[in-house]
Amino acid sequence: MAKDRLLVICGNASRQLAELVCRHLGLPLGRADVTRFSDGEVFVQVEENVRGVDLYIIQSTYPPAEHLMELLMLIDACRRSSARRITAVIPYYGYARADRKDQPRVSITAKLVATLITEAGADRVLTMDLHSPQIQGFFDVPLDHLYAAPVIMSYFAGLQTEGVVVVAPDAGAVKMGRSFAKRLGADLAIVDKRRPAPDRAELMNVIGEVEGRDCIILDDLINTAGTICQAAYELKSRGAKRVIACATHGVFSGGAIERLEKAPVDEVTVTNTIPEQPNLPAKFRVLDVSKLLSKAILNIHHEESVSSLFI
Ligand code: R5P
Numbered sequence: 001m002a003k004d005r006l007l008v009i010c011g012n013a014s015r016q017l018a019e020l021v022c023r024h025l026g027l028p029l030g031r032a033d034v035t036r037f038s039d040g041e042v043f044v045q046v047e048e049n050v051r052g053v054d055l056y057i058i059q060s061t062y063p064p065a066e067h068l069m070e071l072l073m074l075i076d077a078c079r080r081s082s083a084r085r086i087t088a089v090i091p092y093y094g095y096a097r098a099d100r101k102d103q104p105r106v107s108i109t110a111k112l113v114a115t116l117i118t119e120a121g122a123d124r125v126l127t128m129d130l131h132s133p134q135i136q137g138f139f140d141v142p143l144d145h146l147y148a149a150p151v152i153m154s155y156f157a158g159l160q161t162e163g164v165v166v167v168a169p170d171a172g173a174v175k176m177g178r179s180f181a182k183r184l185g186a187d188l189a190i191v192d193k194r195r196p197a198p199d200r201a202e203l204m205n206v207i208g209e210v211e212g213r214d215c216i217i218l219d220d221l222i223n224t225a226g227t228i229c230q231a232a233y234e235l236k237s238r239g240a241k242r243v244i245a246c247a248t249h250g251v252f253s254g255g256a257i258e259r260l261e262k263a264p265v266d267e268v269t270v271t272n273t274i275p276e277q278p279n280l281p282a283k284f285r286v287l288d289v290s291k292l293l294s295k296a297i298l299n300i301h302h303e304e305s306v307s308s309l310f311i
Contacts, residue, residue: 006301007050009078011059011070017091017272018058020290025297030055034070042066044073046081055083056126056297060092061113062251062274068094068113072120079121087300088122091273091293092221092249096131099138114138126296126306128273128289129220129248132172144306146296148248148271149176151287153183155269156216156246165189165210165240167217169231177218189215191231200226211239221249222270225256229263236264249273250286257281 009030010018022029031047055078059071071088078086095109110131117125118141125143130136136143156164164186168177170193181188189208196202215235217228228245235243243265250270260268261281269285276286292309299306 005053007053008056013060013067014058021294024294051082052084056087058089061094075120085123087124090127093127110135111138163213165213169227214242215240216244219247222247223251224254225259232263232265242266
């Protein structure tokens with residue numbers, strides 16, 4: 001019966017991830033045409049019946065903004081085609097860093113995008129490692145917030161590390177770092193970072209013991225890698241043995257990959273919430289979160305707990 005039918009479709013931002021999710025679910029990826037007109041405008045058409053279906057649209061919203069537009073249009077198309085319930089599955093929720101009015105006359109894009117997604121017709125949202133957890137409250141529909149931590153933890157549990165210190169590269173990363181350190185049985189160090197301008201990180205101090213230790217710098221995302229590289233130089237200058245940079249979302253813009261290549265970073269670990277860039281240097285690892293996402297989709301479909309996946 002269509003009422004119980006689960007269907008997954010995606011936009012161009014997350015096709016590979018959506019295919020992996022569908023493989024775990026044992027379902028074919030739903031057919032949707034997501035293309036461009038010659039002037040660059042987006043065109044979407046869902047190519048199968050979605051009437052009465054429990055529908056999941058997988059699409060990360062990293063730049064360009066057309067990825068967000070594709071998501072909004074897919075939601076709109078499915079709503080107008082009578083899908084029973086639409087869940088926007090947004091592994092990486094972009095535009096999240098502007099989440100408060102911290103300067104005069106700035107836009108709070110994290111709220112703006114939440115409004116666009118709900119107004120387009122999403123009944124619920126499934127996302128992962130939001131830049132700040134309070135963004136959940138910007139949505140007036142149910143939101144399930146997954147953590148990549150179980151995937152990242154099982155990777156690090158299998159690594160040969162010694163006297164590990166988890167390093168929070170700024171105040172915003174402390175909570176995530178503390179819970180990660182607790183689970184790993186590691187110590188925590190904190191970097192005091194300032195941002196004199198957008199995309200410019202200035203490091204002030206390191207709180208905690210790092211000499212002779214393996215340091216895992218943990219953040220929600222790596223964008224220009226300024227934050228991670230500055231922290232890495234500082235940790236090495238304080239005698240850190242190995243420096244591993246780890247983040248859920250590898251945005252990698254503005255020469256980030258070259259910067260990380262040159263920096264004293266022994267390994268860079270991210271997940272595939274954003275597609276893996278081609279020809280990444282050998283020290284980069286990309287962990288797969290598709291199984292976790294597929295479990296969350298199944299639990300939502302069967303009205304079961306999603307928090308059981310946090311462990
Ligand atoms: C900041 O609050 C975030 O958690 C990241 O530390 C930051 O966005 C990373 O940016 P970048 O790689 O450009 O320093």
